[in-house]
Amino acid sequence: MSWQQIQPFLVALAIGLLLGLERERSHTAGKLPAGSRSFALLSLLGAVAASVGQWTVVAGLVAVGALAAIAYLRTSEDDSGTTTEIAVLVAYLLGALAYTRPAAAAALAVVVAALLVSKTRIHRFAREIVSDIELADAIKFFVVALVILPLLPDRGLGPYGVLNPAKVWLLVVLLTGIGWIGYIGVRALGPERGLLVTGLAGGFVSATATTASMGRLSRTVASPRAPLAGALVANLATFMQLLIVIGLIDGDVLRRLWPPVVLGAILLVGTAAFVYRRAIRGPREDLTTEERPDIEPTTASRPFALRPALLLAAVLIVALLVGRWGTDVLGPNGAVLAAFAAGLADAHAGAIGAATLASQGGITVNTALTAIAAALGSNLLVKCVLAFTAGGRRFGLGFLAGMALPAVAFTLAMVMTMTMR
Known part of the structure; x- marks a missing residue:
């Protein structure tokens, strides 16, 4: 035998x-x-x-x-x-x-x-960690992913034929699913893991909202360093999600995009680690919220909500239509302007729209990379404004300084990538 x-x-x-x-x-x-x-x-x-x-x-x-x-x-x-x-x-x-x-x-x-x-862990997770609201949101997510998605037509529709309902909704499912997993992850780990874990998990739900939440939290502690580190790590999720969704859309864009993104992410991690190490040498209030029951660093009110998902789909559709229309009327600059405008609401919507146009042949890969950078830049401006308004001048300046090096490195690497053939 x-x-x-x-x-x-x-x-x-x-x-x-x-x-x-x-x-x-x-x-x-x-x-x-x-x-x-x-x-x-x-x-x-x-x-x-x-x-x-x-x-x-x-x-x-x-x-x-x-x-x-x-x-x-x-x-x-x-x-x-x-x-x-x-x-x-x-x-x-x-x-x-x-x-x-x-x-x-x-x-x-x-x-x-x-x-x-994992019997004990699963029972504890189901009985002590997951609430009724989170269970209801999980059911909603499965309906969106497993019921609605298969029913949508998988073909180009609308003006210019750029709207594929199945692909647009798949990206919405992917982004909201990552956010849901991140939310549940921080609930499972608990606040004792620190604001870094809270910030990262909250960033998958909404990096913009988490930045504002960390800013509000910084007003209640002796030093804003730990919340600042959490806000910086939250923005790491933007880079991580960007690589995932772009990889599903256009491999050519991903091959040119990943070096700048990885470089920016590494520098962002290093900056957040530096800020947090200084935080743990300071007052105990900076470390966690265990000893401060009045502080609740919530990353989002719910792990999954239908309204933000529909809003994301609407922004993505508008970004696709405006980007294709702008390309026809204004040339490549039109797609860049459309991505910049979409990035004010959501960084991924503008980036996804540009990558989708590139995969359909509407714009070149270099134009798509420029549009993605524009979407990330406009979204960073929104986050900086929220950091100042929610956390005050000290937190805002710290956030601006912390994001400066990763942003500059990302921009320079993107320019080098676009000039290479």
């Missing part, structure tokens, strides 16, 4: 042992319906059944399901949970999958084992 023939059975055996050992380690009280040997045999049985035929797998699944039901009836008085019984069925099915797709079966087995091991 060759290695290719024996490999699926060995993978199935390893899957069963992995899940069985986890069940034995976690089950410390009462009778265990199935242990490590039983799980290993069941996975191996699934692989053998798959080698015989599809109907053999179905018959084996029925038999394994019956055995799991009997085992549950015998042990339900000691443990009313059904996790082990469900894991038995999963082990059998993964063993069957291992016969034809061993790599996929092994990867899924690791995911299943991680879920089983």
Whole structure:
């Protein structure tokens, strides 16, 4: 028997042992319906059944399901949970999958084992961290991503044919999804992780709103350095999101854009780290808000709200239309002006609009890069104004100084990138 023939059975055996050992380690009280040997045999049985035929797998699944039901009836008085019984069925099915797709079966087995091991963390997250509002927002997000998105037409519509509803909405889903994950991440980590984590997670929701929130927070502490570091890190999310969404739109723009973005991001991280290190040497009020219950550094009122998502879609559509119209009327400068105007509301809308026009052949890659820089620049102006108005002169000057080096480096690198062929 060759290695290719024996490999699926060995993978199935390893899957069963992995899940069985986890069940034995976690089950410390009462009778265990199935242990490590039983799980290993069941996975191996699934692989053998798959080698015989599809109907053999179905018959084996029925038999394994019956055995799991009997085992549950015998042990339900000691443990009313059904996790082990469900894991038995999963082990059998993964063993069957291992016969034809061993790599996929092994990867899924690791995911299943991680879920089983994370029982306490998952229960704590569901019961203590996620609120009813956040659960409702998660449902809204899944409706937007999994119900509305598939129904939208995936073709060019409207003037100039630049509006693709499915692609526009996909970008909205991506941006709001990153924001939702960031919000939940900071809720899971808690404020004890510090304002850096809060700022970064809040930046994925809205870097502009987080900058203003950190500015307001700076007025309540002895020194504004820690909130300032949080505001700087929040703007790192703008760079990270930009690379993700541009990569989905136009690879040529991404290849020219990523060096300036990475350089600006590195300098921004270094500046934020320098500011925060000075903060931790100062008064304790700068570190976290644990000792200051009156301070609540909220990054956004809700993790997902439909109105901002619709607003983002509207801004993106306007940026696409105005950019294409400006290109026809004013030439490349029209697209740059449109991106600059869109950046006043949202940096990504102007950048996405320019990259989309480049992918459709409406403008050159260099023009798209100029427009992206214009969108980021106008959005930075808005953030600076908010930093001064929300945090006062001291916080505003600190934010302006902190963003100066990354902005200048990004601009110079962008100019060099555009001059290179």
